[in-house]
Amino acid sequence: MKVNTRRAKDVEIALVKEISIRTAWERFSDEQRRELDKETWSRRMGELFDMMVKKESHEVFVAEDEKQAFLGYVWVGEGSNPMTGTKHGYIYDVFVKEGLRRKGIGVMLMEKAERYCRETGYHEMLLLVAINNQPAQKLYVKQGFKAEQTYMLKRLS
Numbered sequence: 800m801k802v803n804t805r806r807a808k809d810v811e812i813a814l815v816k817e818i819s820i821r822t823a824w825e826r827f828s829d830e831q832r833r834e835l836d837k838e839t840w841s842r843r844m845g846e847l848f849d850m851m852v853k854k855e856s857h858e859v860f861v862a863e864d865e866k867q868a869f870l871g872y873v874w875v876g877e878g879s880n881p882m883t884g885t886k887h888g889y890i891y892d893v894f895v896k897e898g899l900r901r902k903g904i905g906v907m908l909m910e911k912a913e914r915y916c917r918e919t920g921y922h923e924m925l926l927l928v929a930i931n932n933q934p935a936q937k938l939y940v941k942q943g944f945k946a947e948q949t950y951m952l953k954r955l956s
């Protein structure tokens with residue numbers, strides 16, 4: 800399969816939004832889901848997505864096959880270090896369609912995001928990944944990411 804990566808067209812952003820919200824929900828634990836009202840949460844996430852993606856510093860790139868069929872996406876934007884104010888590239892999400900995984904498409908999308916970050920002039924890329932999301936963690940390590948801090952949580956109820 801010949802894979803091409805390119806900037807998402809406006810019409811594709813709606814699909815990316817739907818997938819991003821669905822997969823974020825799927826990654827929640829049962830405990831987290833119990834605490835949330837799915838409809839309210841999804842609406843809020845949708846509003847947040849719309850607000851962020853329209854910013855100039857945010858880009859969504861899609862992967863497509865030779866017939867222009869959608870294979871996946873990466874959503875990259877700008878973040879800044881609260882201590883130093885230094886700007887960096889931030890990977891908000893990366894997704895490859897179920898059934899097409901382990902074919903190198905995730906790597907291609909991450910490479911596209913990295914090229915964009917280099918061209919923009921960022922010196923670093925950051926992201927947040929769940930400790931139990933082994934496929935994503937392995938992809939990021941393969942792409943040169945290293946864990947620098949551990950986000951810790953203690954459940955109180």
Ligand SMILES: CC(C)(COP(=O)(O)OP(=O)(O)OC[C@H]1O[C@@H](n2cnc3c(N)ncnc32)[C@H](O)[C@@H]1OP(=O)(O)O)[C@@H](O)C(=O)NCCC(=O)NCCS
Pocket residue numbers: 822892893894895896899900901902903904905906907927928929932933934935937938939941
């Ligand atoms: C994470 C994800 C984007 C990876 O996409 P992909 O196209 O399968 O990734 P690649 O084929 O480019 O794999 C690159 C490397 O990542 C690692 N990897 C990917 N999936 C893996 C899996 N299921 N188990 C173990 N390692 C895995 C491997 O090191 C792999 O290299 P290899 O195949 O040469 O061993 C995909 O699994 C996905 O869409 N997951 C759901 C969404 C998600 O969790 N996104 C991350 C949010 S933080």
